[in-house]
Amino acid sequence: EAGVTQSPTHLIKTRGQQVTLRCSPISGHTSVYWYQQALGLGLQFLLWYDEGEERNRGNFPPRFSGRQFPNYSSELNVNALELEDSALYLCASSLAILAGDTGELFFGEGSRLTVL
Amino acid sequence: GESVGLHLPTLSVQEGDNSIINCAYSNSASDYFIWYKQESGKGPQFIIDIRSNMDKRQGQRVTVLLNKTVKHLSLQIAATQxxxxxxxxxxxxxRNNNAGNMLTFGGGTRLMVKP
Structure with a gap:
């Protein structure tokens, strides 16, 4: 069974540009979570989508946005890129809350964004 | 590979010794706790979890201890490799309807195993 897949794996952008990152969850998982991991820091929660709806968002400006499609895949969009947006962007998926025996999040390998 | 974090606390142990990694959490309402392992250039991988109604759980070579009184979590790795x-x-x-399965992560500890 395929795990969480993310694309692209690496990309380089310049300040002011826009970027779209993509995530495909594990088959059967309806919830998708996005995290930002800047170098030297831990994982910071960005967004949670479930059944196509944004359920919660972390303490990030509105230029960070996303969506979830009917097939449960998701996109993360970042507008007006700034240097400090350089980070590893991780997507994770899980079953719906309280479904199954665990609340484990399954992570992809991430998209490494460098902003110059 | 890429570095996950350059300024993380580091625990250095000899191969074969036991490792103990500690973590303090902040939310007294937290009901579920997980330890993840992240290798360089990769996404985090699940190691072991524990619910708030337990204080100890064992896996293969790993044990998680939970002390809710002081909001402390530890991961013990036996015979570190x-x-x-x-x-x-x-x-x-x-794990409520507002948070879903959204996890709040600690800052991380780098474990280095010396051969």
């Missing part, structure tokens, strides 16, 4: 070298994160969640 070079393949255990990675950054370890604790994570917590209240």
């Amino acid at each position: 070079p393949g255990d070298s990675a950054v370890y994160f604790c994570a917590e969640t209240p």
